[in-house]
Amino acid sequence: MASDSANQSSAPTRRSFLAGLLAAGSAAVGVLLAVPLVRFTIHPLLSRTTEKSWSEIGKVDEFQNLDAPVKKLVTIEQRDGWRRTVLEKPVYVAKDSNGELIVLSAVCPHLGCTIPWVDKEKRFICPCHLGTFTPDGKLISGPPPRNMDRLETRVEDGTLKTLYQFFRQLTPNKEELA
């Protein structure tokens, strides 16, 4: 112990230098180990949990001679992590002024009621607040802020498909909901 007197002043510095080194090393290793944990945690933010999927409506041929909009049920699938939900939603297949096939969402852009086609009046009439629309979905009267929402369509092997989406209500422009 006698010879230690010379080391007395330098020993604590050497010891604290080592302590600093160990602490820094442990912190670096800790950060490295945290990387997989962070990636694991943010997985749902990086992957698209709700994939957009095209739903089949029916053969194009059966809609060629439409004289009024026809209601069809489309099946849509939603992903929620490890679950999936299959829903059926009503849409209308109609023709626009050029005679092209269009698909309209049956959800009223006012407050979200389901709009029926009233054949007697040749109009869409929403039962909730009497918003009325033309056969191709243009707003005629009532509180809805915009036309009925058109859904994206495409034809594959003679089958009409649509990309079912939900839109924000009460806004004058069609805004897609995530």
Next chain:
Amino acid sequence: MQQAPKSGFRAWLDRRTGLDSLLHHALDEPIPGGAKIAYVFGSGLLFLFLSQIITGVFLAMYYVPSADHAHTTVAYITKEVTGGAFLRSIHAYGSSAIIIVLLLHMIQTFFYGSYKGHRELVWLAGCILLTLMLGMAFTGYLLPWDQKAYFATTVGTNILSEVPLAGTAIKRLLRGGTEMGTLTLSRFFVLHVFLIPAFIFAFVATHVYAFRRAGAAGPPNEDPVNPKLPAETFYPKQLVMDMGFAMLIIVALGVVAHLYPTELGPKADPADTQFLPRPEWYYIPVFQYLKYWHGSTSVLGILIIPGILGLLLVGLPFFDRSLERRPWKRPVSIGIFTGVLLGLGALGFISHREDTRNPGVAAQLKIQHEDTQQFMSAKFEPELSGGSLAAQNQALANPAATQGKALFEAQGCNACHGDGGVGTAVAPKLVGVGNKYDAGKIQSLLEHPTAKMTAGGMPTVSLQGDEMKQLIAYLESLK
């Protein structure tokens, strides 16, 4: 470390918390005879336990402890979540690592005679921790709810019913009923995640406190009560060794988890009568040992012999009061300890040899291995939520499927596979079968069921042309 700084933030923090004296107490613990690699196992265990807590908490972010969802959520973790297979592997292999390091820790303590000299409580708390860790391994094994988890736990809980008088009651209490089910899973989850960890915290604290109070024992030639060898403080040399060992553990775990990610088998199917459960490797010797005891001798084998060995182990510091620590001067205790260890090793070896030599067993184990491989290579299939359309409604969209549905019912398929192919206790669900196999494969399976299907009671389906197509169309529509 010896001198507290006089001013500044550190001084203020020390006045408020006593951090410096705490650090001093922790780091300047004297080790008679100096730092040694042999002393790293205790802190290695603490490190592994910490790793299990952290990975466990993160796994719980996606896991659902219910018989309906457990398997799906573990499959989701394994197949979909970024780094999920890796994290789950670290957790699963971590339990094996704990058992290995625990054995090393125990062997070191035993051969060094470090339990001697006022260290009864250290030893007792250690024995309790060993039991608790085995409990963690047992309860954690069930949670993925795959075939091996289900059947291994069925066997494990059945063994409990061998306990005289209270056996059946204990088994029912643990299972939450007479049979294994979703309540069993909930109970095991609570034990694994809340109860046992709480006891582990308490006994780790007791273990460490009692150890620090008695002091480090030092090498075998040291007096365990009044150490005479020159001491070295824990910091820096022993700390660096401990940290090096922790690094070694994490690197080894990381490499194994990366190269051989732990697998998940097909979902538990209680109706499977063929499945041969095999426990984790550290339970294999016990599993083999239990095979030798039947009927009237079982009380001796299952209760009395393990009871005596357990009592010998737990009571060791009370029976063995001499302060002699050198192993060659303690032939009896060292002999028994080594004998038991070698015996366990031999049992493990015999079990492995029996499994490979018995052609029937080897074939079944091979089938189970292939089933697991097949499940692992299949894409993750999300679970259909309860609010979804019934499968039947969807089938109506396709006229062929509608006729197929009638055939499905006329042929009595629904008697075993359930209406809409949702599955029952006796036959698996058919929902999603179209994602797994194409029409050709489904047809060949219907016409030529596999041995496993036949064994499960699946008959050969012989329908001609159109009807077969309609049935397949219906099966494919089940989503």
